[in-house]
Amino acid sequence: MKNTIAKALEVTRMELTLFKRFPKLRLSVAGIIVIPALYALIYLVSVWDPASRTGSLQASIVNLDRGTEARGQQVNLGADLARSLQEKHTFGFVESQDAEQARRDVRLGKSLFALIIPADFSANAIGGETPGAGKPVIYASEGNNYTGAGFAKRFAAELGHQVNEMLNEKRWTLVLGEAAGSTEKLGRLRDGIFKLRDGAHALDEGLGKAGEGSSKIAAGTGTLAENVTALSGGVKQLASGARTLEAKAPPASDLQAVKDGASQLAAGEKAMQQGLGQLNAGADKLVAGAIDMRDQTKGIPIVGGKVSAGAAQLADGAAQLQSGLRTTAQGQAKLAGGAAALDGGVTKLADGFAAYAGGVSKLASSFPADDKMDALARGSNELLGATRQLSGGLGQLRTGSSQLSGGLDLLADSLPAGVAGLTGTARGLAHSVEPAIEIDAPVETNGAGFAPNFLPVALWLGATMTAFIFHLRRLPESADGYPRASLLLGKLGVLWLINLAQAVLIFMMAAFVLQIHVVHMAGLALTMAAAVLTFMLLILALVRLFGDAGKAVALILLILQMSSAGGVTPVELTNAFYRNVSPFLPFTWVVRAVRASMFGAYGSEWLSALGMVLLFAGIAFLVAMLAGKWKFVPPQEHRPAMDI
Structure with a gap:
C-alpha cells in the first residue's frame, strides 16, 4: 500500500514538471479553473430575479369597453381594469386604441401580448347571467417566445381572478350603499312610529275628555x-x-x-x-x-x-x-x-x-x-x-289626529317602493369574467417551444467539437504563399462539410424524429446551415485572434449568448447588460430566424433575421482572414489535434 502511494506521488511530481517546462500551461490551467465559475456566473446573473423585471415586458391594452349602468350608477370595468393594471406595473402596459395594431405588434415581437377588452365587457360581466360572460381577449405568440406566452397564459388566469374580485368588491359596495340608505330610512321609520305613538296617546286622552264632556x-x-x-x-x-x-x-x-x-x-x-x-x-x-x-x-x-x-x-x-x-x-x-x-x-x-x-x-x-x-x-x-x-x-283630538296623520305619512315615505335584487345566476356572479386566449404562431409541445434555443446550442456545440479535432491555425507548408482568402476558404472546406452534416442531422432529427411541425421547411434548413457555418467562422476567428485560448473564449461566448438571446425567457427579464448586448450577438438572430421559420413567428419574417446572421458571418470571415498568422508545418506534423 505504501509503495502504491509513493509511486502515485512520483507520477504527480512528474506531471507538475509540465508547468515548469511549459509556462503558458499555467495560464491555461488558470483559465480552466476560472471558466466554469465564470460560466455559472454569467448564466445565473441573467436569470437571477426575472420576476422583478416583468415590468420591462411591453404589453398592449386596448380598452373598447362602452361601460354600462348598474343600480343607477355608471360603471366602466374596462377603464377600471386598465388603470389598475398600469398602477400595478406587473408588465409594461401601453394603451392602444387599435386592436389590430396591437395584434400586429405582438406578431412582430414588439409586445409580449395584447389585452383586448371588448365593447360589451362591462354589460356582460356585471349582468352575471352565465359564467365567464365577460371575455377580455389575451392575444399572445407562442412562436415568438414560448416562455413569454406562458407568462401571458398565467396572466390570463390571474386577470380573471382579479377582475372577478374587483366585480365582487363593486357589487358589495353597491349593496352596502343600499344598506346605508336602508339604515337611514329605518331611522326615519322609527321617528315616524314614535310620532304615531305620541299621536295615538294624545288621541286617546282627547277621546277621554270628550267622553266626560258628553256625559x-x-x-x-x-x-x-x-x-x-x-x-x-x-x-x-x-x-x-x-x-x-x-x-x-x-x-x-x-x-x-x-x-x-x-x-x-x-x-x-x-x-x-x-x-x-x-x-x-x-x-x-x-x-x-x-x-x-x-x-x-x-x-x-x-x-x-x-x-x-x-x-x-x-x-x-x-x-x-x-x-x-x-x-x-x-x-x-x-x-x-x-x-x-x-x-x-x-x-x-x-x-x-x-x-x-x-x-x-x-x-x-x-x-x-x-x-x-x-x-x-x-x-x-x-x-x-x-x-x-x-x-x-x-x-286635542284634532291635534292628535294631525300627529297621527304626519307619522303615518312619514312611515309611508320611509318604506321603499321595492327591493332591487341582484340579477344573474350564482355561478355567473361568482365567475363573471373568463379571459379568452388567442395564440399566434402556436407551438404544439413544450419541447418544441425550447427548440429555437437548443438547436442553435447544438450547432454551436458541433462547431466547437470540430474545432477540438482539427488544428485551426495549422496548414501544410506546401500551402505557404497562397492568398489569404484561399487559405481561409481551404481551411473551412472540410470544417464546413462536417458542420453542414451536423446541421442536416439536427434538422432531420427535429423534423422527422421529434416531428416538430415546421411552417417553413426551406427557411429552417437555410437558417441552420447559415448558423453552423457562421458559428464555425466565429470560433475560427477567435482562435486566429487568441490562439487556442480562443476556444475557451468561444465557450464563454456561448453562455453569454444563451443568456442574452432570449431563447428560453424574454431578454427583458435579464439585467441591462444582457439587454444591451443582445442585438450584437449572432445567437439572438439565429434564435429569431429559427422561430420565424419553424413556427411562423414575427410574421414569418425569417429572411431578415437570416440576413443578420450572414452579416455576422461576413465580419467573422474578414477577421479570420486578416487576423493572426498561419502556422505552416511539414507533412508529418499536419495531423488531427486529437490522438486517435
Missing part, C-alpha cells in the same frame, strides 16, 4: 228637560186660571177692590214679563248651543254620531221650549188686555171678585218653585261648561 252634557240635558216640563205645566195652569178670571169679572161695587187687585195683578204681570224675557233669552242660548254642539261633534270618531244626534234632539226640544215661551208671551199679552178690561169693567169686579181671587191663587200656585228655577239655571251652566270641555277635548 255632563247628557246630565245637563236631563235636568233641563225636567224643568222645561214643569214650566210647561205651570204655564198651562196659568192659562186656565186666566180664563176663569175673564169669565168672572167683578161688579162695579168692588171697583176699589178690583183696583187694588189690578195693581197687584199689574205688578205680578210685570214680574212674569221679566221672567219670561229671561227664560226666552236662555232658550235662545240653549238652541244656539245645542246647534253648535251638534255641528262640532259630527267629526268625532266612534261617539261623534251619537253625541251629534243627542245635540240635535236637544236643539229640537229647545226650539219647542222657545215656541212655548212665545205662546206664553201671547197669553201674557192677553192677560194684560184682560187687566185693562178689568180696569174698565170695574162695575163687574164685585160680582167676580171671589172668582178672581181664586183664579189668582190658582195661577200663583201653578208657577214652578224657586228651587226648580234655580236647578234650570244650574243645568244651563253645567251644559255650557260641558260644551266648552267637549270643545277642548275635540281640539
Whole structure:
C-alpha cells in the first residue's frame, strides 16, 4: 500500500514538471479553473430575479369597453381594469386604441401580448347571467417566445381572478350603499312610529275628555228637560186660571177692590214679563248651543254620531221650549188686555171678585218653585261648561289626529317602493369574467417551444467539437504563399462539410424524429446551415485572434449568448447588460430566424433575421482572414489535434 502511494506521488511530481517546462500551461490551467465559475456566473446573473423585471415586458391594452349602468350608477370595468393594471406595473402596459395594431405588434415581437377588452365587457360581466360572460381577449405568440406566452397564459388566469374580485368588491359596495340608505330610512321609520305613538296617546286622552264632556252634557240635558216640563205645566195652569178670571169679572161695587187687585195683578204681570224675557233669552242660548254642539261633534270618531244626534234632539226640544215661551208671551199679552178690561169693567169686579181671587191663587200656585228655577239655571251652566270641555277635548283630538296623520305619512315615505335584487345566476356572479386566449404562431409541445434555443446550442456545440479535432491555425507548408482568402476558404472546406452534416442531422432529427411541425421547411434548413457555418467562422476567428485560448473564449461566448438571446425567457427579464448586448450577438438572430421559420413567428419574417446572421458571418470571415498568422508545418506534423 505504501509503495502504491509513493509511486502515485512520483507520477504527480512528474506531471507538475509540465508547468515548469511549459509556462503558458499555467495560464491555461488558470483559465480552466476560472471558466466554469465564470460560466455559472454569467448564466445565473441573467436569470437571477426575472420576476422583478416583468415590468420591462411591453404589453398592449386596448380598452373598447362602452361601460354600462348598474343600480343607477355608471360603471366602466374596462377603464377600471386598465388603470389598475398600469398602477400595478406587473408588465409594461401601453394603451392602444387599435386592436389590430396591437395584434400586429405582438406578431412582430414588439409586445409580449395584447389585452383586448371588448365593447360589451362591462354589460356582460356585471349582468352575471352565465359564467365567464365577460371575455377580455389575451392575444399572445407562442412562436415568438414560448416562455413569454406562458407568462401571458398565467396572466390570463390571474386577470380573471382579479377582475372577478374587483366585480365582487363593486357589487358589495353597491349593496352596502343600499344598506346605508336602508339604515337611514329605518331611522326615519322609527321617528315616524314614535310620532304615531305620541299621536295615538294624545288621541286617546282627547277621546277621554270628550267622553266626560258628553256625559255632563247628557246630565245637563236631563235636568233641563225636567224643568222645561214643569214650566210647561205651570204655564198651562196659568192659562186656565186666566180664563176663569175673564169669565168672572167683578161688579162695579168692588171697583176699589178690583183696583187694588189690578195693581197687584199689574205688578205680578210685570214680574212674569221679566221672567219670561229671561227664560226666552236662555232658550235662545240653549238652541244656539245645542246647534253648535251638534255641528262640532259630527267629526268625532266612534261617539261623534251619537253625541251629534243627542245635540240635535236637544236643539229640537229647545226650539219647542222657545215656541212655548212665545205662546206664553201671547197669553201674557192677553192677560194684560184682560187687566185693562178689568180696569174698565170695574162695575163687574164685585160680582167676580171671589172668582178672581181664586183664579189668582190658582195661577200663583201653578208657577214652578224657586228651587226648580234655580236647578234650570244650574243645568244651563253645567251644559255650557260641558260644551266648552267637549270643545277642548275635540281640539286635542284634532291635534292628535294631525300627529297621527304626519307619522303615518312619514312611515309611508320611509318604506321603499321595492327591493332591487341582484340579477344573474350564482355561478355567473361568482365567475363573471373568463379571459379568452388567442395564440399566434402556436407551438404544439413544450419541447418544441425550447427548440429555437437548443438547436442553435447544438450547432454551436458541433462547431466547437470540430474545432477540438482539427488544428485551426495549422496548414501544410506546401500551402505557404497562397492568398489569404484561399487559405481561409481551404481551411473551412472540410470544417464546413462536417458542420453542414451536423446541421442536416439536427434538422432531420427535429423534423422527422421529434416531428416538430415546421411552417417553413426551406427557411429552417437555410437558417441552420447559415448558423453552423457562421458559428464555425466565429470560433475560427477567435482562435486566429487568441490562439487556442480562443476556444475557451468561444465557450464563454456561448453562455453569454444563451443568456442574452432570449431563447428560453424574454431578454427583458435579464439585467441591462444582457439587454444591451443582445442585438450584437449572432445567437439572438439565429434564435429569431429559427422561430420565424419553424413556427411562423414575427410574421414569418425569417429572411431578415437570416440576413443578420450572414452579416455576422461576413465580419467573422474578414477577421479570420486578416487576423493572426498561419502556422505552416511539414507533412508529418499536419495531423488531427486529437490522438486517435
